[in-house]
Amino acid sequence: MSADELAEILHYTAFSTDPDGGNLAGVVLDASAFDDAGMLAVAAGLGYSESAFLTEAPGGRSYTVRYFSPKAEVPFCGHATVAAALALADRDGPGDLVFLTRAGTVPVAVESQEGVLRATLTSVEPHVAPIAPADLAEALAALDWPAADLDPAMPPRIAFAGARHLVLAAATRERLADLDYDFSRLESLMRRLDLTTLQLVWRESERVFHARDPFPVGGVVEDPATGAAAAAFGAYARELGLVPDEAVLTLHQGADMGRPGTLTVELRRGDARVRVSGAGTRIG
Numbered sequence: 001m002s003a004d005e006l007a008e009i010l011h012y013t014a015f016s017t018d019p020d021g022g023n024l025a026g027v028v029l030d031a032s033a034f035d036d037a038g039m040l041a042v043a044a045g046l047g048y049s050e051s052a053f054l055t056e057a058p059g060g061r062s063y064t065v066r067y068f069s070p071k072a073e074v075p076f077c078g079h080a081t082v083a084a085a086l087a088l089a090d091r092d093g094p095g096d097l098v099f100l101t102r103a104g105t106v107p108v109a110v111e112s113q114e115g116v117l118r119a120t121l122t123s124v125e126p127h128v129a130p131i132a133p134a135d136l137a138e139a140l141a142a143l144d145w146p147a148a149d150l151d152p153a154m155p156p157r158i159a160f161a162g163a164r165h166l167v168l169a170a171a172t173r174e175r176l177a178d179l180d181y182d183f184s185r186l187e188s189l190m191r192r193l194d195l196t197t198l199q200l201v202w203r204e205s206e207r208v209f210h211a212r213d214p215f216p217v218g219g220v221v222e223d224p225a226t227g228a229a230a231a232a233f234g235a236y237a238r239e240l241g242l243v244p245d246e247a248v249l250t251l252h253q254g255a256d257m258g259r260p261g262t263l264t265v266e267l268r269r270g271d272a273r274v275r276v277s278g279a280g281t282r283i284g
Helices: 036-045 078-092 133-143 173-177 183-193 225-239
Strands: 009-014 022-028 050-058 062-068 096-101 106-112 116-122 128-129 157-160 164-169 197-205 207-216 218-225 247-253 261-268 270-283
Touching: 009 078, 009 261, 022 078, 036 050, 036 106, 036 133, 050 078, 062 247, 078 096, 078 106, 078 116, 078 225, 096 157, 128 207, 128 225, 133 157, 133 173, 133 183, 133 197, 157 225, 164 183, 164 270, 173 197, 173 207, 197 225, 207 225
Parallel strands: 022 050, 062 096, 164 197, 207 247
Antiparallel strands: 009 022, 009 270, 050 062, 096 106, 106 116, 116 270, 128 157, 157 164, 197 207, 207 218, 247 261, 261 270
């Protein structure tokens, strides 16, 4: 009998309490019998943007976590972290967890708010870097976005909070909604720059944003709700002075795909790390 036949594969959506919203993730709470090929095979079979595979670690409520897309392992995934934390809370009750990921240690707190479980992850130390003009031009060409359609108040940057994301801000909601990109061309650029997604955003108001995340390197056209990119975006917004050092931001994602979700990003003065929270639910 294979490892995936022995292990229970749970199905969750993160960043929405509606099974038809948010981002789907597979969760295996005991992946001790899996090798790399087995985890990748499960992720590919599920077809979700990522799945999380956990093994218990010393220290109590501490877990080693690995994340696989249908095509490859990724160092960190926010929505699968939320999904895994909610799965543990459904089994063991809410409380504090520690996830040991390939990107670093990620604390996660799960609380019950009016009967709804909500998970908050705390990112690893983030950083923000410029993108070379030629690489930016290639990204825009792959998206078929004219440079004039970018928001000049939010300059392009590569942001990291566990994984690398290229942040590009659209000047209008219409530009963000019109997404029809060259899959192979964008994938090639992203592999060369070691990017996990593109974080495409539009600013609705001072602290409310809309986002879309192409994910060709994972074998997925678009990610419906991207916690790692939300954390990276929080670091980006603070680094560029777009928001105060202490702020709570709301990111809406997935509406253009028919899977709306909401991500809450919290910045705290004196703490470079970014907190991302959301609800979720088990499906199936």
